[in-house]
Every structure is written in C-alpha cells, then in structure tokens.
Amino acid sequence: MKLLSCGLLLAIFVCRLDRAYFSDVCTKWGYACRNNRSLIYCSIQDSNWIETDILQCGLTFVCEEQNGICIPAYTVGNRFDCQGEGIFPDPYQCGTYYVCYFNDGRMNKILARCPKGKYYSVVTNTCSLEEYKLQPSCPRPFVCEYPGQIGVWPRNRNIYYICALYPDSRSPYLYPKVFRCLEDMQFNGTQCVDRPHRNRGLGSLLDVAV
Structure with a gap:
C-alpha cells in the first residue's frame, strides 16, 4: 500500500x-x-x-x-449567541428562530417557534407554509469545518456567519455566529456592501421589450 x-x-x-x-x-x-x-x-x-x-x-x-x-x-455543536439586535434564523431547526434585543445594557434572546407545518423564511422573515414545502427535510444551512470559516446564509445575502470554536473542557466544538448586515446591504464574503440597484429606466425597459 x-x-x-x-x-x-x-x-x-x-x-x-x-x-x-x-x-x-x-x-x-x-x-x-x-x-x-x-x-x-x-x-x-x-x-x-x-x-x-x-x-x-x-x-x-x-x-x-x-x-x-x-x-x-472538530464536531459541530448546538449553540446560538446573539451578535446584534434583530431576528435571526435558528442554525439547527427550521421551525424556530431567535429574536435578539438589548435590555438594561445586556443582550437577550428569545427562541420563537413557528406554527406546526410552517418554517421560518429568511426571505420574508416570517413563518411560512411555502418554506416548509420548499425544504421539508430542513437541510443544514451552514458549513463549519474550522474556526474562522465564513459563509453567506442560503437565499439571503443580508445574513452571514463566522464559525467559532467553543472551548468546552471535554470536547471543543464549532458553531456559527450569525450576523446581519444593515437592511439595504449584503455580505460579499468579506464585508457588508450596498446592494446593487437595478436600472429601471427607459433604456432597461426597451432592452427587455426587444
């Protein structure tokens, strides 16, 4: 061999x-x-x-x-830490999501659950029957293979994650820290940038018509 x-x-x-x-x-x-x-x-x-x-x-x-x-x-653990205020997808379950908010100078989180038969949609930021129909098996939306690995959330470039190592004394594990860009921005793999604006002027309309 x-x-x-x-x-x-x-x-x-x-x-x-x-x-x-x-x-x-x-x-x-x-x-x-x-x-x-x-x-x-x-x-x-x-x-x-x-x-x-x-x-x-x-x-x-x-x-x-x-x-x-x-x-x-490393193994991937089940952990979620709020990185800012807003609504964030649960990295491990499609039928739940997190609401993160500041109160008395501390970051707090609430785990919210969608009604049965609905999944949280990162496209509409609501619980959606269409989302459940689209991917009922709930595939994992992130990949964490090493600390510092960066990825964009599937189907919403406003959301991204950075893989972090949780220093558990018995068995350290990786988990994604989830972030959101500002509303009119998207993550390009390195930083949040302005979303591209499509030109809807007369020239564009003429191009489509042709």
Whole structure:
C-alpha cells in the first residue's frame, strides 16, 4: 500500500507523499481532497487529470483543500449567541428562530417557534407554509469545518456567519455566529456592501421589450 512508506508519521499527525496517479477526483488545477483525509494536487498531463499525493491527514484531522492543509476534525455543536439586535434564523431547526434585543445594557434572546407545518423564511422573515414545502427535510444551512470559516446564509445575502470554536473542557466544538448586515446591504464574503440597484429606466425597459 502506498501509505506504508510514511511509517510512524501517519499515527502522529500527517505524512507527506509525492506519488502521482490518474484522477477521478480532479476537476481543476490546485489542491483537492480525496475521502476527506488525503490532500492531493491536481494538474493536467497529456490531456489527463493527474493527482499527486501531498498529505495524509492523521486520525483526528481532516483535509481542507482551500488552504492545502490538514485541520482538526472538530464536531459541530448546538449553540446560538446573539451578535446584534434583530431576528435571526435558528442554525439547527427550521421551525424556530431567535429574536435578539438589548435590555438594561445586556443582550437577550428569545427562541420563537413557528406554527406546526410552517418554517421560518429568511426571505420574508416570517413563518411560512411555502418554506416548509420548499425544504421539508430542513437541510443544514451552514458549513463549519474550522474556526474562522465564513459563509453567506442560503437565499439571503443580508445574513452571514463566522464559525467559532467553543472551548468546552471535554470536547471543543464549532458553531456559527450569525450576523446581519444593515437592511439595504449584503455580505460579499468579506464585508457588508450596498446592494446593487437595478436600472429601471427607459433604456432597461426597451432592452427587455426587444
């Protein structure tokens, strides 16, 4: 097996590899992950995708292709902290949402529940039957693989999250801190910016008509 040459390094943390193979994983140049445990580098040779083994992650680590490293395999916990006033989706349940507000100089939160058969909609900020019909299985709306990971909330770029590590003494875990931009702004992956305004002048109307 190709990993035996790594010896004891594999059991400690990670081993560095340099063997190349035809790839059924690669779709673009650069780093990629195979089976969430192996970091490979993708390139094209003679019109074929080639993957070169770079790192084999240790038992408590997973592959992170964006930065080409192995990161600790944290679990995702169930925690929500208010980051500002407003209404926020529950990251873990579609039928509930949080109302965050200041009172006596402290941030408070209320967990509100939608009526049976309705989910909270980040599009309308209301409990919605249409939202329940759209995704009854309630897929997880965020991805937290490492501390500091940033994402935009699905279907509403006004909402974004930053993955934080909760330092539990027994088992630290990741959870998303959820934020909102101001009403007329959206998150571009780095910061809140003004929403683009479509030009609805005569020229636009003529373009549509044509």
